Every structure is written in structure tokens, then in C-alpha cells.
Amino acid sequence: xxxxxxxxxxxxxxxxxxxxxxxxxxxxxxxxxxxxxxxxxxxxxxxxxxxxxxxxxxxxxxxxxxxxxxxxxxxxxxxxxxxxxxxxxxxxxxxxxx
Amino acid sequence: xxxxxxxxxxxxxxxxxxxxxxxxxxxxxxxxxxxxxxxxxxxxxxxxxxxxxxxxxxxxxxxxxxxxxxxxxxxxxxxxxxxxxxxxxxxxxxxxxxxxxxxxxxxxxxxxxxxxxxxxxxxxxxxxxxxxxxxxxxxxxxxxxxxxxxxxxxxxxxxxxxxxxxxxxxxxxxxxxxxxxxxxxxxxxx
Numbered sequence: 404x405x406x407x408x409x410x411x412x413x414x415x416x417x418x419x420x421x422x423x424x425x426x427x428x429x430x431x432x433x434x435x436x437x438x439x440x441x442x443x444x445x446x447x448x449x450x451x452x453x454x455x456x457x458x459x460x461x462x463x464x465x466x467x468x469x470x471x472x473x474x475x476x477x478x479x480x481x482x483x484x485x486x487x488x489x490x491x492x493x494x495x496x497x498x499x500x501x
Numbered sequence: 502x503x504x505x506x507x508x509x510x511x512x513x514x515x516x517x518x519x520x521x522x523x524x525x526x527x528x529x530x531x532x533x534x535x536x537x538x539x540x541x542x543x544x545x546x547x548x549x550x551x552x553x554x555x556x557x558x559x560x561x562x563x564x565x566x567x568x569x570x571x572x573x574x575x576x577x578x579x580x581x582x583x584x585x586x587x588x589x590x591x592x593x594x595x596x597x598x599x600x601x602x603x604x605x606x607x608x609x610x611x612x613x614x615x616x617x618x619x620x621x622x623x624x625x626x627x628x629x630x631x632x633x634x635x636x637x638x639x640x641x642x643x644x645x646x647x648x649x650x651x652x653x654x655x656x657x658x659x660x661x662x663x664x665x666x667x668x669x670x671x672x673x674x675x676x677x678x679x680x681x682x683x684x685x686x687x688x689x690x691x
Binding site for chain 2: 418419422425427429432438440441443444445446447450462488492497501
């Protein structure tokens with residue numbers, strides 16, 4: 404009987420987590436003490452993730468619109484390259500073919 | 502020779518660069534004395550200090566208001582006209598500096614105002630996971646995603662997540678809702 408083969412984790416984190424929940428909101432930063440005219444929209448994400456033991460943690464982070472999908476804003480610079488949405492589309496395309 | 506009379510754009514441009522590094526990009530450490538001796542060696546320290554303060558104030562005002570080019574010209578013109586203001590040569594140097602650095606300074610200001618973690622990077626791979634018991638084979642591809650997150654000025658934290666195909670498609674659906682929301686927001690007149 405063969406044992407299941409685990410994916411080789413060469414990621415920088417030691418632990419892989421399962422995603423339990425994905426919540427999001429679209430916010431607008433208007434002004435701050437260092438900049439009176441911020442005016443930028445951002446996507447705030449709250450992930451609930453469970454590790455192998457079942458312990459659930461919450462991770463929050465933010466993305467600018469260009470980080471989420473550069474094509475949505477005419478003024479996007481190419482400085483931020485994450486392109487969160489497009490990368491998930493690519494993952495979906497690849498996982499379908501595997 | 503007073504600081505206000507010194508020109509050639511290079512020293513002032515260098516000064517503005519140093520101020521931007523310190524004020525916006527979080528790289529302090531260039532002392533006033535070093536700046537003076539490198540850029541304005543003929544200006545005495547007691548004159549250099551108020552000059553530096555004036556330039557810092559102007560740069561902060563421009564960045565804080567995220568001035569467009571019309572606002573910038575109007576603002577700088579007003580500065581040239583006031584008592585103890587700037588020269589028109591200096592205004593030209595400041596104008597050129599803001600035009601070429603505006604995007605980067607703005608990005609730094611955005612990063613500084615974000616107190617949650619920001620997304621610094623995303624990498625992924627898809628693994629084919631196979632199990633076999635006797636001769637039955639179950640093939641379950643798995644996406645392994647690594648998110649690099651980090652707060653301003655702090656080291657990155659890495660979060661590794663596993664998704665099966667069903668989950669990937671669920672997330673994709675959620676992300677399309679996010680995109681729809683963004684499109685609605687952007688298309689609204691403000």
C-alpha cells in the first residue's frame with residue numbers, strides 16, 4: 404500500500420494552512436496626519452486559516468487597487484506587481500489542467 | 502553668499518532628494534551638517550538651518566495636498582512672492598522635482614498610512630497529489646500559495662495556504678465580486 408505523497412514544501416513558511424473563510428471590504432483612505440489628500444481606494448482582506456491541528460487564526464492585510472488588478476485604474480503605475488486577481492485566475496487555469 | 506542666492510539646480514535637487522528620503526521613504530540619517538557641507542559648503546550653518554526648514558515645509562505641503570501641476574504652479578508662484586520666500590529658480594527646481602518624484606512619494610505616503618499588513622508578494626505552484634490504495638488512484642491537484650505580508654517598516658511574514666480546485670474557484674468568484682465593487686466605485690463621479 405503506497406503512502407499518500409505530500410507536496411514538497413519549499414515555501415518560506417513552515418506550515419501550510421487551509422483557508423476557512425475569506426472576507427473582504429473595499430475602503431477609501433481619505434486623509435491622514437501626514438497627508439491631507441490621500442484619496443486612495445484599497446481592498447482589505449480578512450482570512451481565517453486553520454493549521455494541521457485545526458487551530459484557526461485570523462490574518463488581515465490590505466491591497467491597493469493596482470495590486471489587486473492593475474487594469475482597473477488608468478493611473479496605475481507598474482511598481483506593484485502582485486496582481487492578486489490575475490494570479491488566482493492563472494492558478495485556476497493551471498489546476499484545471501493538472 | 503546667502504542660501505537663497507545660491508543656485509545651480511544640483512544642490513537644491515540633492516537637498517530635496519535627501520528630504521524626501523527622510524520624510525517620506527523612511528530613510529533618515531543624513532544629518533543637517535552633512536547636507537550643508539556636501540551641498541552648500543559656503544553657507545554658514547545658522548543660515549542653512551532655516552533654509553532647510555523652509556524647503557522641508559514646502560515639500561511637505563506639496564505632498565500633503567497631493568498637488569496637481571496647476572496647484573503646484575500657483576503654490577510655488579505664491580512662495581516666490583512672499584517675504585522670505587523662494588526664488589523663481591528654486592521654484593523651477595522644486596517643480597521639476599515634484600513632477601518626477603510625485604508617484605513614488607505618494608506611494609510611500611500610502612504605505613505609511615497603512616497600519617495593517619500590506620501584500621508584498623504572492624507566489625504559487627500547483628501540485629498533483631496522488632494516493633493509491635491497491636490499484637485505485639485518486640488524483641487531487643492542490644494549489645500551494647505563499648503570501649508575503651508585512652507592516653510598514655517591519656519584516657515580512659509568510660503565509661502558506663493550500664487550496665483544492667473547488668476552493669480556488671470559490672475564491673475566484675469572490676474576487677470577481679471584489680472587482681465588480683471596485684468598478685462601481687471608480688465609475689461613480691466624485
